Amino acid sequence: MRSSKVTGVAAVAVATALLGGxxxxxxxxxxxxxxxxxxxxxxxxxxxxxxxxxxxxxxxxxxxRAAPFSKRFAAPQPAPGQIVGVGDVLSVQLFEAGQGGLFSSDLGARVSLTQRVDSDGSITVPYAGRISAAGAGPQTVEKRIVAALEGRAIQPQALVQITETVSRSFVVNGEVGKPGRFPITAAGDRVLDAIATAGGAKNELFQTRVTLVRGSSQASAIMKTLVDNPADNVFVQPGDRVYLTKDPxxxxxxxxxxxxxxxxxxxxxxxxxxxxxxxxxxxxxxxxxxxxxxxxxxxxxxxxxxxxxxxxxxxxxxxxxxxxxxxxxxxxxxxxxxxxxxxxxxxxxxxxxxxxQKFLQILATARNVAQTAQTVQRLSQQ
Missing domain, CATH: 3.10.560.10 (Outer membrane lipoprotein wza domain like)
Known part of the structure; x- marks a missing residue:
């Protein structure tokens, strides 16, 4: 009988010690x-x-307000005007003052060309040869063409327009209506403008995460943050990549x-x-x-x-x-x-x-275990 009491007391004592804290x-x-x-x-x-x-x-x-974009990607608004870059496509129209010149045809004294800027930054214009274009504005390219045609064409004039730009473009991918590469407009485009150009976000503002990658730097923000905090709606720069993902x-x-x-x-x-x-x-x-x-x-x-x-x-x-x-x-x-x-x-x-309450429940379980041990011992002695 003494042994059974010791067994029960020991079980309760061990449980109490283990559950002391x-x-x-x-x-x-x-x-x-x-x-x-x-x-x-x-x-x-x-x-x-x-x-x-x-x-x-x-x-x-x-x-x-957290500022994931404005601190890391702060950049001024692009200067008005456009700059020709390598890979851009130019529309070149050449005019002469009268018939009988270099560009005379049944359609008149004019000719239209489409030229892509080569890797060396130049385009080829008939009778003018190689014209440097990369890094200059369309008006500067026009003056270079006219100067190269002086003495060959009759009072030449030129009109140059950028119809497709690669160097001054951004890419939008992910959860948008029309992913792709888009040119930066002359007035400049902010991140939300870029997303709108790509067809807009497919999901709710607070379910859409926008990631902006510029060179080796990148940052992410929920799209609603850009709407609520205009400072984070930064201007995109040439070569920027914008990714939209559904991230509730x-x-x-x-x-x-x-x-x-x-x-x-x-x-x-x-x-x-x-x-x-x-x-x-x-x-x-x-x-x-x-x-x-x-x-x-x-x-x-x-x-x-x-x-x-x-x-x-x-x-x-x-x-x-x-x-x-x-x-x-x-x-x-x-x-x-x-x-x-x-x-x-x-x-x-x-x-x-x-x-x-947890402690008391576990303690009650320990007592039940002790009572069971007593019962087993008593039966084994019979």
């Missing part, structure tokens, strides 16, 4: 204490910056919510309060309303605006954790104004009572 309990994520250790201040957290959401933070974030915005929900996992945006703008609703709200039996967290990366400029004490240790991409206490009625206004971004992580921690 919250970290040993089954959970869907970290506890509030693990995210915000009570023994240290926020500035002492080494892996991320923890910020309590309030009106000031919401105001800073509402004014801040989504956020990830974890923890004590009924519908964890990736949740797609079905609106152009989703607030934190709407995101919680899309995840099914908070689970009454498990969640801690005072421990709603949003994990995301912020540029260093935004981090410094929110936390002036930020020491810059994370570089240009700062891991930020925003904490929202929904026990505070004012927090609902903050959460409604806080805009969720693509790939944000929403996490709701378990309530401490839920952790206690």
């Amino acid at each position: 919250c970290a040993t309990l089954p959970a869907s994520g970290p506890t509030t204490e693990q995210i915000d250790p009570p023994s240290v201040s926020n500035t002492a957290i080494k892996d991320y910056l923890l910020v309590d959401l309030n009106q000031r933070v919401v105001d800073v974030l509402s004014q801040y 915005e989504l956020f990830l929900a974890f923890g004590a919510v009924p519908q964890p996992g990736p949740i797609m945006f079905d609106l152009e703008r989703i607030s934190l309060l709407e995101a919680v609703g899309k995840a099914g709200g908070l689970m009454d039996q498990r969640s801690d309303p005072g421990a709603l967290f949003v994990f995301r990366y912020e540029p260093a400029s935004a981090a410094r605006a929110i936390r002036p004490d930020y020491d810059g240790r994370f570089g240009e991409r700062v891991p930020m954790v925003y904490r929202v206490n929904l026990r505070d009625p004012a927090a609902y206004f903050y959460a409604k104004a806080f805009v969720v971004r693509d790939k944000d992580v929403l996490y709701v921690a378990n309530a401490k009572l839920s952790e206690l």
